Amino acid sequence: DAKTTQPNSMESNEEEPVHLPCNHSTISGTDYIHWYRQLPSQGPEYVIHGLTSNVNNRMASLAIAEDRKSSTLILHRATLRDAAVYYCILRVLYSGGGADGLTFGKGTHLIIQP
Amino acid sequence: KAGVTQTPRYLIKTRGQQVTLSCSPISGHRSVSWYQQTPGQGLQFLFEYFSETQRNKGNFPGRFSGRQFSNSRSEMNVSTLELGDSALYLCASNEFPAGVSYNEQFFGPGTRLTVL
Numbered sequence: 581d582a583k584t585t586q587p588n589s590m591e592s593n594e595e596e597p598v599h600l601p602c603n604h605s606t607i608s609g610t611d612y613i614h615w616y617r618q619l620p621s622q623g624p625e626y627v628i629h630g631l632t633s634n635v636n637n638r639m640a641s642l643a644i645a646e647d648r649k650s651s652t653l654i655l656h657r658a659t660l661r662d663a664a665v666y667y668c669i670l671r672v673l674y675s676g677g678g679a680d681g682l683t684f685g686k687g688t689h690l691i692i693q694p
Numbered sequence: 695k696a697g698v699t700q701t702p703r704y705l706i707k708t709r710g711q712q713v714t715l716s717c718s719p720i721s722g723h724r725s726v727s728w729y730q731q732t733p734g735q736g737l738q739f740l741f742e743y744f745s746e747t748q749r750n751k752g753n754f755p756g757r758f759s760g761r762q763f764s765n766s767r768s769e770m771n772v773s774t775l776e777l778g779d780s781a782l783y784l785c786a787s788n789e790f791p792a793g794v795s796y797n798e799q800f801f802g803p804g805t806r807l808t809v810l
Contacts, residue, residue: 616799623698623784623801624737667737682729682786682799684737 584668589689592658600653600688602668607648611670615642615653616684619664624684627653627666663692696721698787698802706808712773715805719766719787726768727799728760731782743768744791772807780809 585603592598604613614629628635628642630651635642641654655662667687699718707713719726728740739752743762762768766787772779786799 614798621803623786623804624799625801626798629798682727682737682739686736 584670584685586666586668586685586688588686589691591691591693593693594660595657598655598658598662598690598692600655600666600668600690601650602652603650604668604670605649607670613642613644613648613651614669614671614682615640616667616669616682617662617664618667618687619661624667629671658690658692660692660694663690665689698785698800700783700785700802700805702805703803704806704808706810707775708810709775709777711775712771713775713807715770715772715783715785715807717768717770717785717787717802719768719785720800723787723789723800724766725788725791726762726766727786727788728768728770729784729786730754731784731804732780737784740770742791749791775809777809780807782806 583606612629612631615627616624617627618624628637628640630642630644632644634644643652643654653666665687667684669682669684698720701716705713717726725744727742729737730740731737740754740758741751741760742749746762746764757773760768760770782804784801784804786801788799
């Protein structure tokens with residue numbers, strides 16, 4: 581899987597929007613951009629994924645740059661429960677073949693201040 | 695639907711022993727993947743099973759093995775434990791094999807293994 585680069589940590593205030601950046605300059609045309617987060621003492625949790633267009637779901641929005649070399653996960657109104665490590669991952673969608681497991685980098689440790 | 699369950703949640707072993715961890719996927723999911731998470735290395739892929747067949751394997755020594763049963767439950771075994779095997783072992787399930795469809799993985803809470 582291609583490599584992603586994220587800031588080690590970010591801090592935000594409760595009830596404010598949070599923009600988590602991810603650089604993936606070596607992304608290929610078949611790589612999907614996935615975001616997972618891991619709350620303390622829990623397994624990772626899927627957040628959102630996309631290929632080219634911006635995506636929205638109940639948890640977050642994903643903004644993908646036109647050249648796809650970067651993306652931003654947007655939490656519209658952060659709560660204390662959003663404090664977690666957020667991972668940006670690139671995944672190739674194979675057609676029927678096998679694939680390597682997910683490769684998580686260090687991620688961004690998001691701190692939410694009350 | 696119940697989530698992915700892993701047992702036991704915590705385990706303490708000594709060097710040289712062996713350990714077996716269990717993972718029950720979400721009902722209807724036939725793919726189970728195992729991961730090792732350590733502070734230094736992050737989350738690393740061990741192997742994936744789909745319909746009782748190992749489909750892919752990460753870069754771990756042969757001391758790490760697994761299997762999947764007909765009900766999709768999976769076990770992971772580590773023989774001759776080393777201090778460096780202390781980690782959080784996570785399993786994840788999906789309806790489809792890894793690399794197919796949306797590939798959203800549903801993770802369990804993990805088993806915290808401490809090797810003394």
